[in-house]
Amino acid sequence: MKTVFRDAELFDLIPQRPPIVMVDLLQNVTDSGAETGLTIKEDNLFVHNGQMQEPGLIEHIAQSAAAFAGFKGYADGGQPRLGYIGEIKRLFVYARPCVGACLHTTLRVLGEAAGITLLAAEVKDGEALVAEGQMKIFLKED
Amino acid sequence: MTKLIEDFYDILSRRDEGGESVFEVTLNPACKVYEGHFPGTPVSPGVCNIQMILECASEVAGKPLMLTYIAQCRMTRLITPNEFHTLEVRISLDGENLRASIGAESVPAQEGIEAGTERETYLTLKGTVA
Amino acid sequence: MNKEELIEKVNTTLAEEFETDIEKLTPDANIKKTLELDSLSLVDMIALIDNEFGVKIANTELPKIQTFQALYDYLEANMK
Numbered sequence: 001m002k003t004v005f006r007d008a009e010l011f012d013l014i015p016q017r018p019p020i021v022m023v024d025l026l027q028n029v030t031d032s033g034a035e036t037g038l039t040i041k042e043d044n045l046f047v048h049n050g051q052m053q054e055p056g057l058i059e060h061i062a063q064s065a066a067a068f069a070g071f072k073g074y075a076d077g078g079q080p081r082l083g084y085i086g087e088i089k090r091l092f093v094y095a096r097p098c099v100g101a102c103l104h105t106t107l108r109v110l111g112e113a114a115g116i117t118l119l120a121a122e123v124k125d126g127e128a129l130v131a132e133g134q135m136k137i138f139l140k141e142d
Numbered sequence: 143m144t145k146l147i148e149d150f151y152d153i154l155s156r157r158d159e160g161g162e163s164v165f166e167v168t169l170n171p172a173c174k175v176y177e178g179h180f181p182g183t184p185v186s187p188g189v190c191n192i193q194m195i196l197e198c199a200s201e202v203a204g205k206p207l208m209l210t211y212i213a214q215c216r217m218t219r220l221i222t223p224n225e226f227h228t229l230e231v232r233i234s235l236d237g238e239n240l241r242a243s244i245g246a247e248s249v250p251a252q253e254g255i256e257a258g259t260e261r262e263t264y265l266t267l268k269g270t271v272a
Numbered sequence: 273m274n275k276e277e278l279i280e281k282v283n284t285t286l287a288e289e290f291e292t293d294i295e296k297l298t299p300d301a302n303i304k305k306t307l308e309l310d311s312l313s314l315v316d317m318i319a320l321i322d323n324e325f326g327v328k329i330a331n332t333e334l335p336k337i338q339t340f341q342a343l344y345d346y347l348e349a350n351m352k
Binding site for chain 1: 147179189190193209215217
Binding site for chain 1: 317319322331334
């Protein structure tokens with residue numbers, strides 16, 4: 001089974017489409033987490049003065065979670081479901097990464113209940129931690 | 143103040159009310175973000191609503207702010223651009239501490255439910271800016 | 273950890289996280305009502321229990337765990 005998804009291949013997993021696609025890599029998926037990536041391009045919706053702004057980083061985490069959830073659905077032969085952010089908690093933004101940066105994100109599931117998943121995420125640009133925090137995502141029932 | 147996503151919203155008015163700055167805003171359903179969020183189902187991205195809060199807070203501060211920390215941001219109802227004529231963005235800025243909410247003065251009617259008149263809050267945020 | 277210690281740790285952990293008066297956490301009290309949990313904060317409790325006690329509460333088990341007593345019993349039965 002396919003285990004690495006890049007660029008438009010992710011459209012099988014997430015409901016978001018351009019101009020608001022904020023994840024371009026999903027790999028190393030396990031039951032309890034995954035790794036994702038995003039290369040920041042000049043024309044990214046959330047880039048201003050050559051730097052990715054805070055909502056872009058948060059949306060990258062949210063769509064990483066969407067891709068992770070989508071992968072589970074895909075593995076079961078399902079379509080991606082719309083996922084929404086329910087809550088953001090204890091999220092730090094340390095820097096605004098620049099155009100050209102390759103973000104590398106580690107997701108970890110902390111808990112699940114009643115259709116809501118609590119995840120922890122760490123976003124790195126090379127070795128530098130640019131953002132970290134928790135997010136709750138709920139998936140819309142079909 | 144510069145907007146990150148130029149046509150996402152417009153500020154209609156601003157007033158001060160008991161230590162809070164209240165911005166009346168309107169969302170633009172023609173914004174390009176809805177082409178992808180989501181095709182055929184326009185829903186205002188939570189992060190765009192957060193950016194709108196940050197830009198209103200920047201107006202209050204008189205300088206561009208960076209959102210360095212979100213202690214908690216709860217989104218209790220989806221916000222869609224077609225549903226609301228106007229929304230209220232409430233900003234309370236005390237040094238680096240930001241408290242904000244997005245709500246509406248009256249609730250639009252939904253299928254089987256009459257329009258309400260109670261003020262409702264759809265998003266609350268506690269955090270730190272720099 | 274014996275059962276008394278378990279109960280003590282559960283109560284302390286939950287009362288602190290959800291900023292509730294620990295006196296209100298009695299065995300027969302309803303968890304959601306006492307801690308004022310909504311659908312968003314329920315998952316915080318699940319994650320906290322997993323982190324502190326190493327027990328994952330499955331979605332199918334959740335409806336059976338209404339009171340603190342039910343939670344203590346579930347943890348006692350499932351802790352390694």
